[in-house]
Amino acid sequence: MRTTLTVNGERHDLSHDERLSLLDAIRDQIGLTGTKKGCDHGQCGACTVHVNGRRVNSCLTLAAMHDGDEITTIEGLGTPDAPGAMQASFQACDGFQCGFCTAGQIMSASAVLEEIGRGEPSHVSSSLSSIDGMTDGELAERMSGNLCRCSAYPMIRAAIARAAEAAE
Amino acid sequence: MTFDFKMDQPQPRLLDSTRQGLIGTDMARPEGLLKVTGAAAYAADHLPEGCVHGMLVRATVTRGRVTAIDEGSIGDIPGLLGVFHGPKFIRNPAQGMAGESPIRPDTEVHFHGQPIALVVAETFEAAREGALRLAVTYESAPAEVDPETASEVESDEPDTRGDWDDAWGKAAARVDLTFRTAGHVSAAMEPHAAVAEWQGENLLLRGALQMVATNRLELADALGVEPERVRVVSPFVGGGFGSKLGIGPEAVAASVAARDLGRPVRVVMARQTVFDAVLRRTETRQRLRLAADADGKLLALAHDDRISNLPGEGFAEPVSSASRFTYDALAMHFAQEVARNHRTPSGSVRAPGEAVGMITLEVAMDMLAQLLDIDPLDLRLKNVATSHPMTGQAFGEQRLADCLTEGARRFGWADRPAPGTRSEGDWLIGAGMAAAARPNALQESSARVRLTPWGAVVETDMTDIGTGTYAILTQIAGEMLGLPAERVEVRLADSDFPRSPGSGGSFGASSSGSAVFMAAKGIREKLARTLGCDPDDLALQDGIARGGNVERSLADLIDGELGETATVGPGKTAETHASAGFGAHFAEVAVHRWTGEIRVRRMLGLFDIGRVLNERTARGQALGGMIWGMGGALHEALEHDPRTGHIANRDLANYHVAAHADVPGDITADFLPVRDDHANPMQSKGVGELGISGSGAAILNAVHDACGARLLSIPATPDKVIAAMEEG
Numbered sequence: 100m101r102t103t104l105t106v107n108g109e110r111h112d113l114s115h116d117e118r119l120s121l122l123d124a125i126r127d128q129i130g131l132t133g134t135k136k137g138c139d140h141g142q143c144g145a146c147t148v149h150v151n152g153r154r155v156n157s158c159l160t161l162a163a164m165h166d167g168d169e170i171t172t173i174e175g176l177g178t179p180d181a182p183g184a185m186q187a188s189f190q191a192c193d194g195f196q197c198g199f200c201t202a203g204q205i206m207s208a209s210a211v212l213e214e215i216g217r218g219e220p221s222h223v224s225s226s227l228s229s230i231d232g233m234t235d236g237e238l239a240e241r242m243s244g245n246l247c248r249c250s251a252y253p254m255i256r257a258a259i260a261r262a263a264e265a266a267e
Numbered sequence: 268m269t270f271d272f273k274m275d276q277p278q279p280r281l282l283d284s285t286r287q288g289l290i291g292t293d294m295a296r297p298e299g300l301l302k303v304t305g306a307a308a309y310a311a312d313h314l315p316e317g318c319v320h321g322m323l324v325r326a327t328v329t330r331g332r333v334t335a336i337d338e339g340s341i342g343d344i345p346g347l348l349g350v351f352h353g354p355k356f357i358r359n360p361a362q363g364m365a366g367e368s369p370i371r372p373d374t375e376v377h378f379h380g381q382p383i384a385l386v387v388a389e390t391f392e393a394a395r396e397g398a399l400r401l402a403v404t405y406e407s408a409p410a411e412v413d414p415e416t417a418s419e420v421e422s423d424e425p426d427t428r429g430d431w432d433d434a435w436g437k438a439a440a441r442v443d444l445t446f447r448t449a450g451h452v453s454a455a456m457e458p459h460a461a462v463a464e465w466q467g468e469n470l471l472l473r474g475a476l477q478m479v480a481t482n483r484l485e486l487a488d489a490l491g492v493e494p495e496r497v498r499v500v501s502p503f504v505g506g507g508f509g510s511k512l513g514i515g516p517e518a519v520a521a522s523v524a525a526r527d528l529g530r531p532v533r534v535v536m537a538r539q540t541v542f543d544a545v546l547r548r549t550e551t552r553q554r555l556r557l558a559a560d561a562d563g564k565l566l567a568l569a570h571d572d573r574i575s576n577l578p579g580e581g582f583a584e585p586v587s588s589a590s591r592f593t594y595d596a597l598a599m600h601f602a603q604e605v606a607r608n609h610r611t612p613s614g615s616v617r618a619p620g621e622a623v624g625m626i627t628l629e630v631a632m633d634m635l636a637q638l639l640d641i642d643p644l645d646l647r648l649k650n651v652a653t654s655h656p657m658t659g660q661a662f663g664e665q666r667l668a669d670c671l672t673e674g675a676r677r678f679g680w681a682d683r684p685a686p687g688t689r690s691e692g693d694w695l696i697g698a699g700m701a702a703a704a705r706p707n708a709l710q711e712s713s714a715r716v717r718l719t720p721w722g723a724v725v726e727t728d729m730t731d732i733g734t735g736t737y738a739i740l741t742q743i744a745g746e747m748l749g750l751p752a753e754r755v756e757v758r759l760a761d762s763d764f765p766r767s768p769g770s771g772g773s774f775g776a777s778s779s780g781s782a783v784f785m786a787a788k789g790i791r792e793k794l795a796r797t798l799g800c801d802p803d804d805l806a807l808q809d810g811i812a813r814g815g816n817v818e819r820s821l822a823d824l825i826d827g828e829l830g831e832t833a834t835v836g837p838g839k840t841a842e843t844h845a846s847a848g849f850g851a852h853f854a855e856v857a858v859h860r861w862t863g864e865i866r867v868r869r870m871l872g873l874f875d876i877g878r879v880l881n882e883r884t885a886r887g888q889a890l891g892g893m894i895w896g897m898g899g900a901l902h903e904a905l906e907h908d909p910r911t912g913h914i915a916n917r918d919l920a921n922y923h924v925a926a927h928a929d930v931p932g933d934i935t936a937d938f939l940p941v942r943d944d945h946a947n948p949m950q951s952k953g954v955g956e957l958g959i960s961g962s963g964a965a966i967l968n969a970v971h972d973a974c975g976a977r978l979l980s981i982p983a984t985p986d987k988v989i990a991a992m993e994e995g
Contacts, residue, residue: 118392127391132312133305135505137456138538142919145456173305186303190295193883196891197733198302199456199505205303235932242927246919248456248506249733250894251887252930 102166106131107175117163121155122146124162125172133173133202137246144245147203147210148172154210156244173202176209185209185262194258196249204245208259211241212266233263272785273838274709277944281788282746282878286808290746293883297752298503298737307503310475311460311535318462319348320391321524321534322398323516324384325543326376329609329911330410333374333383333403340402346389347397351524356382357489359612360459360546361513362582363771366481368489369513370579376405377577378609379913380543385520387532395537410609412912414550414575417606425571426591428657429598434567438558440638446555446627447980449904451548453616454924457505458541463521464531470497474518476760477507478769479728483762485514490522501760504770507732509615510545512771542917546614547905549574549584551623555631556600563641565650569600570628576605577612584613588620589704589960590628591657592845593667594650599657610912615771617895618956621705626900626981629701629964633971643968644675647702655845663840663945666875667702667849670939674851674873675700677937686972694857694866697973701964703850703874707943707952708774711836713765714782716744718790718829720822722754722810729767729779730760734955735884736775742881743780743949747787749807749821765832773848773953776880778835781947786833788948793831797824835948844945848957850874852893852965858974863988865901865970870934872962877943877952885954889936892958898925900963904982971995 102113104124111129113119120139125131125148134157137145141159148157149171177183182190185205195201215233223240224230230237238256247255282290301307326333338350357369358381376383386397411417435441455475462473470492476482479499487494504511517534525532536544551574558567570587587601616622636643651667654660675681680700689696714727723744731737740757744750758764767779795802800814807813810821855869872893879885902923906915916922936958942950967978976991 116390116392123391126312127314130314131305132308135309135457136311136535137458137505138919140538140918140920142538143456173303177304179300179304179306182300182304186300189303190299193295193299193887195299195302195733196735196884196887197456197504197506198298198307199309201302202305239927239930239932244926246456246924246926248454248508248924249887250891250898250925250930252894252925252927253890253932253934254887256927256932 100163102162104165104168104170106170107172113162115162119162120158121160121162121165122157125157131172131174135199135202137200144207145200145203147206147245149206149210154207173206184265188258188262192254192258192261194251194255196251200245200247204247204255207242207245211238212263272833272835274840274947275838276840278948280942280950282949285746286806287746287749289742289752291879291882294738294742294752294881296735296738297741309457309503309505310462310473310501311533313462313473314533315464315531318531318533319387319389319528320394321385321387321521321532322394323382323520323534323536323540324386324398324401325540326379326381326383328376328405328407329379329412331376331405331407333376334406335404336384337402341397341400344388344393344397346393348387348389348528349524350384350386350401351520352384355489355519355523357516357519359544360515361485363512363615364478364481365513366484368485371489378611379911380611382516382544385524385534387524387528412608412610412907413909414573414606414608417608419607420604422602422604425600425602426657427600431567431598431600434598435558438566439561440559440635442557442631442634444555444631444979446553446630448551448623449982450550451616451899451903452542452905452922453508453510454922455506455508455510458536458538459511459515459517459545460535461518461521462531462533463525465526468496470522472497472499472518472522474499474501475504475511476501477504477511477730477732477771479730479760479762480766480769482514486518486522489519499762501730504730504732507770508617512615516544538919539917542914543611547611548616549576549613551584551586553586553627555627557631557635559635559639563639563646563649565594565596567598568594568596570624571602573604573606575608575610575613577609578607580612582614585620586624588706589625592652592655592847593702593704595652595656608912610907611914618705618959621956621960622899625704625960626963629961630967633968643700644671644680647671658845660843660845663844663846664877664941664943665849666939666941670849670851670873670875671702674853674871677873678853678871680853687975693860695860695973696857697969698855699965699968699972701852701961701968703852703957703961705773705848705957705960707846707848707946708772709781709837709841709947710768710774710778711834712767712778712782713832713834714779714786715765715830715832716783716786716790718748718821718825722750723748725755725757725783726764727767727779727782728760728762728764729775730770732770734770734775734888735881738884739776739780739880740783743783744787747784747791750810773955777947777949777951777953780880781835781949782833784949785835786831789831789833790829793829794824840945846943846946846952848874848876848952848954850957852962854965854969856966856969856973858970858988863985865983865988867897867931867966869931872936872958873939874957875939875941876954876957877941877946878950879938880951885938886936888954889958890934892956893936893962894925894930896959896962897966900966900981900983902982
């Protein structure tokens, strides 16, 4: 079957097996391998990308469901020579070790800042109608879908807080 | 030219007098920007021209024989290229540093989930369908899967010291406890992956591997080819933690299929296969006995354990490793039993031994302090070993007492309220502490350093599994040769490069770093000769050499290129001196009065790791270890089906590794300034596993302080906490 995706602003016309996940489309068909497969079951968050501005586990959704969608991957945020703000913050704070979960952490983190900016509450927010701001507890809760077995969590949260401060 | 160095005597502290100012700093990782932008290519990110996809098939019986594999059962799948199995396939990953093929069971099955075949197809989807649908028939045999009731149990003579009965008999206080720990998995975020590509008779294997030199030998042996025909590369590894020490079934299967098909083959384990088929950490049952006089001086210490492994697997978790040298006692006793069973075989998972042994020792120490009504900190300070109790060796450097006292000061240990007196609503608050210890070793390692007019190039087959190898080798070479970091290039993890031990046992940084250090030292001596000065008077900084009143740029001083290859290895100091990392953990927890939920609110670790090579990567290792210790204490457990032994919770939804929400914002790790002159020429010690050692005990001891519940089985899940609160 055929699907058209726009990834990091570039249009891709894919011819593929119906069962192709969005993750495998991005990695193996389009060749953007910065997005990682850690579990293929939506349990680890390594495959997080943005679909039309929202974070999504790309392993849990089929490519065929995204005809015409706008996808952003880690490569869309910056390059080694010109890293994006969140990427630079992760580098500055050592918000990674092995680097395998890192794309997912960064894609999730940049979406989290937007979710907080929109005032969307989380499980630890004190009210359903408003949130308490950018606390460490809010970041920890909202980032808990992204596992890091190296356990660079303290540095990841420092990197997100730093990026949030810089954005203000 | 090759430069051989054996660590026969302490070496001058050269890195304390060099001028570049790189060593020990918190320099950012040179490969970091590749990682944060998705540009670092891991094994499975490679899809060479014509590459096809393989999926491993798992055994669905625990023990027996495959009698038929019906390839016709999946013959209808479009794009199917073949089903591979047979005598070259390995049963399980090689144990660390094996250097030869693991058991190749051919048609035999020895554990549920054993990889028995590989389905290869043009697409991943087709290969996966084939692996799931392939019809396999078995002849099944009975299998024991419970270590407690195993009929085959092996044991060696206990290691002992002193007169046990006498020491035990005259004690004023005694602790005799049984502690149980669940099995663990490494669960590196990168599933085990291999891309095999034959170029004529030569194999290029891109793998997710920690030790490429021995991995090459293991793969060549499994395939029956000369090692010279195999090249293994692994420049980026998505975490290892012991699970990628040895060559795995994915690499052998991919190589077999690629050769037959004449096309590159990529095999990535499904996450569930990583659980089933990669070596686990054994569950343990431990008996810990302590006896002390009324002042808290230890008289007797015994640490006996029972672990399990598959028949024929040589690895045995060294549970009592750190109990042998952390504290001194007149009488000591260490015994181990290995129960043979048919669970997934066991092997190295981060900090084999200490991860499960030190938590037991340190909970027992807390119980002894309680019995004697002595501050747990003071009890430890009274008993810190001043030499290795079992071998009599002096310690190269041993700063456990300083870690304990300085850590206590930073944590505010002395100001904590009395046990069981602090609460916030339904949450009971408590504090706990524990010691950390982990042996340190220098392993034989080689590196090549080339100085060119541009800068320095370092080559070694050492890996960076997130530990910071790219950073520290950059710093060592830059520091020794007077070059800024951006003029040093570090090339790693290619089996064509000089051989290192790879990443494992916390010895990688010190071993590979010492090889780079000695190679650079050789270059310094050549530079001094050219400059006409004594090597001791040579000063190198920012590409300028100074010595004997002469100043020249390095580029002028060398004629094209100056190279040195050094091989370093352990020598006499490893016999005369014991080397180990030490530390102290402090934790504050909240325990929910009604649900038994434990929340860790604060953790502090202070460590003696000798010279710190890079403060930020060392801190990352220490914090990561501390969080692993927390996860082991509170969350992680392999659950085995009692009928088949198979791992029931074989994914990341059911096996809980610590997530952001489990980790407190207030968690710190720091290091004392130490030099271990007997460890290696850089005076450094390992850090990758030390953080786990004891961190879970600080948490369990804090739980006891908070609510009186004494947890003697981990993970300390709420059901166990509630039961222990009712007892306590």
